[in-house]
Amino acid sequence: MLIDRHDLVALLDRATGKRVTVVSAPAGSGKTSLLRAWAGRPGQDRAIAFVTVPPDQHDAQMFWLAVLAAVREALSEGHGKGRGEGLSAGLGAGLDADPPPAAPGSGGSVLVDAVLSELRAGGRRFVLVIDDLHELNSAEAVDGLRSLLSRLPPDAHVVVAGRRDPPLRLHRTRLDGELAEIRLAQLRFTEAESRELVAAAGLSLPDRVVAVLHERTEGWAAGLRLAVLSLAGHPDPERFAAEFSGSDRTVAEYLLAEMLERQPPGVQRLLLRTSLMDRVNGELADLLTGATGSERILLELEDSAAFVVSLDPERTLFRYHRLFGDLLRLELRRTQPGEIPALHRIAARWSAAHARPADAVRHLQAAGDWPDAARLLCDRALGLTLDGRAGTVTALLRAFPPGADEESPELALVNTIAELNESRPVEAAAHLEVGRSLAAARPPEHRNRLALTIASLDLLLARMRGDLDGIREQVGALPPVLSVPSNADVALGSDLRALALLNLGVAEAWSLRPDDGERHLTEGAALARDIGRPYLEVACLAHRGFTALSRSPALARRRCEEAIALASRHGWDAEPVIAPALATLAATFVWTGEPGPAREWLDRAGRVVSPGSEPGVRLLFHLVTGMFHAARGDHGRALEEYGSAASVQEVMAGEHALANLVTGLTAAAHVRLGRTDRARAMLDALDDERAGTPEIRNARALVRLADHAPEAARRELEPVLDGTAPSRLRLTSVEAHLLDALACEALGHHHTARKAVETALDLAEPDRLILPFTLTGARRLLEAIPLHETAHATLIADILDIPRAVPAAGSPEPGPGLSPSELRVLRFLPTNLTRLEIAGELSVSLNTVNTHIRRIYAKLGATDRSAAVRRGRELRLLSAGRS
Missing domain, CATH: 3.40.50.300 (P-loop containing nucleotide triphosphate hydrolases)
Incomplete structure (x- = not known):
């Protein structure tokens, strides 16, 4: 109408x-x-x-x-x-x-x-x-x-x-x-529009009657429409118009009964009993009325403009005009109050069976079935949170009577989930303990269901607190969660299993147990994919990239790129869930000496890592950011980031696997800033167990070299080199061999130094690990190696083609501000390649190379290729004497 x-x-x-x-x-x-x-x-x-x-x-x-x-x-x-x-x-x-x-x-x-x-x-x-x-x-x-x-x-x-x-x-x-x-x-409707509305309803009324009706309703659209519906077939329309009032109260009292009375009993029953639903379809209406054919009635009501509206193109889902629905519910409470709890229970069962858990909980609450509502909410709270509906969980919690969570283990566990979602681990732990103690008094059939939720929340809480040891200690509680096949009768069975696998895999990854971590994260991602939980799948894959870092940075890079691509398909490429992959991917570019991509991925990671992020991810982010600055020679900024990483470690309940690397790099940064005494004091304060780790031994060796004690440096490195103190990270092993080479060179053992450098190159070659050569100052050792005498000529050329590290913060940047593309072209100028051949090497056009060379000449103040190379070497943008 x-x-x-x-x-x-x-x-x-x-x-x-x-x-x-x-x-x-x-x-x-x-x-x-x-x-x-x-x-x-x-x-x-x-x-x-x-x-x-x-x-x-x-x-x-x-x-x-x-x-x-x-x-x-x-x-x-x-x-x-x-x-x-x-x-x-x-x-x-x-x-x-x-x-x-x-x-x-x-x-x-x-x-x-x-x-x-x-x-x-x-x-x-x-x-x-x-x-x-x-x-x-x-x-x-x-x-x-x-x-x-x-x-x-x-x-x-x-x-x-x-x-x-x-x-x-x-x-x-x-x-x-x-x-x-x-x-x-x-x-408000005008009087002319009121006449159009009456005519559209197929009524023929004198203008004076319409004028009275318009005056009485004051142009209120709902009042006019209700009045027009009631006027159809009315024996005395003028009296109706004169007596009608457009106020909400009058409409409720006068028109509702008249509309219902005109409907057959079956239609009245359907309207009243389905009014409890915001949306209804034929199947649910049949259940609520105990009859059949409800969809046909709803279609007929919509066709007759009786305040019923279909919500989908197929006309299978309906709602009532909100005013009309309010009035129907009022009439249901007045005439059939005893039926209302049973209707809510029917609606709750149907909603739960049709993946509408929040509606099911609301109907159970409306029926006064508080224990059942609490159990259902506990079963579904994690799923709702994973669906981005944490606000709904909080609203449902508030709808329970005051103090209900003090007696209900289910509500205590739902409160735990809500607090964890808000990154409040202390409050979450308190609720979890309440839930644990209350669950112990429940019957076995309820206690077993609660045990699954408690075990998974224990793991999640431990992970959010950085309690890696706590996660491993709880492995005994995991078999029921991990081994029970997915079953709709088990509360959140599949969600809990996937979440448990994620948390266990993360703990193993952060503990540098990459094989176990990868296995559990791979299983978790597969399960999440099978049960339609893309968020958990992305979370597993994002952490899985880190597990590959110790084996192969190249593999880690591929894993991270896969995780980021999947996150992007879901619109999550700028969400915290992908932060581990962003930070790990940045690390691979820092390690391979590619500052441009490293900065790009660090910037993206920085936008999603916050003080509320899980501690392990924050520590990784600050560590990689510090390494990025150290690679550029900015050891002051590197120290700031390492300090942030150490601060995160201090609040973690367990020790992060990268904690020793943070400490070792912090000490190394102090040495490179001329603060050897601070580095020495820092390392001397460590206990024997930490002092024997390869990262700390490397840092001690660097201190010994700064003290001009190369023999002592070699003694520090010996357990790392002979495998009695093995490193999980190839980066650390490469660094150890380079430090040993520097110590040998200082002792005049040139042949041994050469062998150590070759071993470092052997380890670095598969993944192009350039960072250790940059940090240790081993460039001069490489420059002394004739390229025809080594199996690593390409890697050496790549390392030496990287500009020397910039001075520390506060010093002027070297060079005239060449762009990354111009720097790549500049590094080919000392060679005998023609411009066309350079274009082929870089996969760009000849015109692009010509443009870059013109800009290089202008920025370097050079007139030809030889002058540009000479100036590039003076500015340390090119290695000296290398062609």
């Missing part, structure tokens, strides 16, 4: 010339009808995305994922598509719809940036419509919407509609003249 409201549509058209439009009016004012009529017109010259916020939306991430999906769909469909019902990406629009990919704890700002990126790249006028904004109960989501509105591209417009003014702080937008506002006064 829609009529064409030309003036309002034109008003909305004009409003989109500004940046933001607010449509604010009470329920039943015709907001949604207007927006859909405006957006659904054929021949639109703009893309339109329509998002409807579902009732009581608590989850910022789910809101922004729906907005992002709607924007992408509208932009991809092009002109003339995505209109009307097809343009809606209403959150949770289908009972059986798969949830969009989500990442627990994901920052809403990342998704806001993604929406803005889509809008900027759209290349056309765009309108985003957000309806029912009053249902958005997430401060984080509202903050993100404020940010979006303040950064809209010029060709984008946003319409927000709700029952009250949105808390978006639009005063500045209003002062700038970029805000359009449509309120109840504009939405």
